[in-house]
Amino acid sequence: MKTKILFLSVLIGLSSLFYSCDEDGGINIFTVEQDIEFGEEFHNQLLANPTEYPLIARNTASATAYQHLDRIRNALKTSPNLNYGSTFSWDVYIINDDNVINAFCVPGGKMYFYTGLIKFLENEAQFAGVMAHEMAHADKRHTTKIMTKEYGFSMLLSALLGDDPGMLAGIAADLAQGLGTLYFSRDNEYEADEFSVKYTNDASGDNNFDPKGISGFFEKIGTDPETTSAPEFLSTHPSDEHRLDNITEVWTALGSPTGELYATRYAEFQNSLP
């Protein structure tokens, strides 16, 4: 109920009616500030449900693991290809569940990585590729674009104009329910893969990741007999056979840049998990 009220107030709070075609195209009736609010609300719901989301707290035992996670995030978030690199928080969290091979990002940039995913991957380039992919979903504001599309611009507009207050309440409730379960489109996935290559390519110095790390992830997830039956990542991130081709195309257009895998350092990250 609290959630419904929050979303209702978020919608009513739009005092003037406008929509934006953001820098990358695609209609989004929500503001960037609302992306951040939705993400905060989702995080609060997650904190209230430790059974489903057993977050690993930042403490002495987890310090090394979070140092690795923060370092990789810091290397990626300065990419000039990000629109909201300095606007979003890009907070990172580890969820303690070895059985789930997945990661997700909510609007506003908070990211969550399951221990199952961290342990499944082979090197830091693959992990950075997945993190960069998640960052792209948030930076391209895919969730609020899907909400805009799903509910229809005219329906949202009419609700916001107050023609039908009952409809507005219904939409607000649906949004709250749907935030965690909205599925990205194939186009969203292509775009997230494209920018995964770009963000990882922009990282340099001690974090000179192989920009094709995301390909390495897909190759591994596609060939491991333990995961092909139920890869959670692919259930929330729809895939098709052209995804690897798309990644190669983006990488070739960048001049086929190379980088490091950092397998030894990644093993340290894996072994540091509490």
Ligand SMILES: [Zn+2]
């Ligand atoms: Zn995705």
